[in-house]
Amino acid sequence: MTTVTLDDIRAAAERIKDFVDRTPCRYSRKLSQRTGAEVWVKFENAHFTSSFKERGARNKLMQLSPAEKKRGVIAASAGNHAQALAYHGQQLGVPVTIVMPHGTPFVKIEKTRAYGANVVIEGADFTEATNHVMKLRDEHDYVFVSAFDDLQILTGQGTCGLEMLEDAPDLDAVIVPIGGGGLIAGIASAVKALKPGIKVYGVEAAMYPSFVARRKGEKPKCGGQTIAEGIAIKAVGEIPFAVADPLIDEVLVVDEADFERAVAMYANVEKTVAEGAGAGGLAALLRYPAKFKGQKVGLVLAGGNIDARMLSTVLYRDMVRQGRMVTYRIVGDDRPGVLAGMSTVIGKLGGNILDVIHNRLSLEVPAKGAEYDIVVETRDEQHADEIRQALKESGYVLTNA
Structure with a gap:
């Protein structure tokens, strides 16, 4: 049986302490209010290279x-x-x-x-x-040097677990992203040795559920472009699986929208940057809130190396999801003053027009007409509905109402 001892991890911690940052593990009042759990975040994105690796x-x-x-x-x-x-x-x-x-x-x-x-x-x-x-x-x-299928690698990752329980010794559970399994194998070895009753939850992307499949004795069905590319692994490592499988209480599978929500929430609420895989713990907490309600939960924000364009896309999509960015598609006459009239209605209600697209070639509108896609920033869904209703009352025809 392959195991990693607490002494192994402590030796690794001593070996690397002068060369690898000790990252903070902090209580988040805002995330706790939004999820119903007492949330502690281990900011592994604070390393020099922005990840636990x-x-x-x-x-x-x-x-x-x-x-x-x-x-x-x-x-x-x-x-x-x-x-x-x-x-x-x-x-x-x-x-x-x-x-x-x-x-x-x-x-x-x-x-x-x-x-x-x-x-x-x-x-x-x-x-x-x-x-x-x-x-x-x-x-x-x-x-x-394997990214995860190596005892010395996963022992080094286990130092993250030591630090979490030093800062938050009362944790009931930790939630850790799973790719090849090195991080969760190391953390689970550390926290279970220090506190046997603590629960360890893994997180996998629905497109790459390799650990879940391995546990079931099935061949994993993996593939597709995921925002969590850091954990897009088709086969969990042999060594990490042998170490982690007896220690993990449950592996939670989350969808792309969950990862997006988590990345956006870290940015908007915690004012910190998380990549898709790094936000896996929060993604699982958002998807399965009842499982963790009232518990002290540690989330490993595993990394913050997200492409700036992708981060921008995720934040915009989150605004759409919340009803704070809405596209009104309006069919009207193609003549001077029409767009100004629409803009006046939207402006009077406090909507901020971000973009306007004219489509004069759509065969679904008259030859003398045009289709207008007006992208508007709103306060929330109720505000968006108020603008929509005002446009209708002003005589404009909304095709996506």
Whole structure:
């Protein structure tokens, strides 16, 4: 049976303490009010490379032999493991090569290169990128460093669990994102050793439920573009599964909309940036609030490396979801003054027009007419309905009413 002891994790904590930031774990009054749980957030996005991966990367690299350090290391990564390995490899003088799959966010690629790593883009997904890693490893005699399927990596990640219970010893449960399983294996090993009664919940994206499938003895059905690309892993690691499976109380599967809501809530409520995978704990809490109501819950905000364009899209979509950004589609005459009239109605009620699109080629409107898509920022759904009703009362025909 593969296990990680509390002494192993404490030794890792001592080894990396002068080189990896001790991130804060804070009580969030605002998230607690919104979810019904007493929420503590472990801000792993506060690391220098903005994710928890630094813990395992530093622990692993510091235990390489001088000969292995000279040969250099290679890894497959969607970004966070890559940045952590590149940064700490640079600090230790270890050459680092990273293979990233196509579709990896540009921010992660550029940051990895900025830390001195040789970045190779290959493969449609993590599995194909890993296959290319093995080819390069054999050709150049690199040392392969798995993002999760490695005892020294997951032992380093376990230091996150030690810190959580130091700051919030009364936690009833922790919720941890699962990709390859290294983070939850390390944290579960730490917190269960310190507090056997604590509950450990994993979170997987509905598109990549590899841990859930493995538990059921089924072949995982994985695929698709998820905002949680950091945990888009088709097969959980052998070592993390062996360590974590006996310790995890339940794995929760969440949908894309849940991840989006969580990313937006971290930005709007906590004023902090979370990537999709990093927001997995909050996504699960938002989807299953009754399961955690009244409990002291620790969320691991695992990383904040989200592409700026994607963050912008998520925030705008959240406004649409809340009824704070509405598109009114109006069919009217194509003549001077029509748009001004619509704008007057909207403006009098305090709506802020963000965009206007004229469509004169739609065959569903008369040749002398036009279709107007007016994008309006509103206070809430009630305000949006007031504007909609006022437009109707002013004689405008809304086709999406």
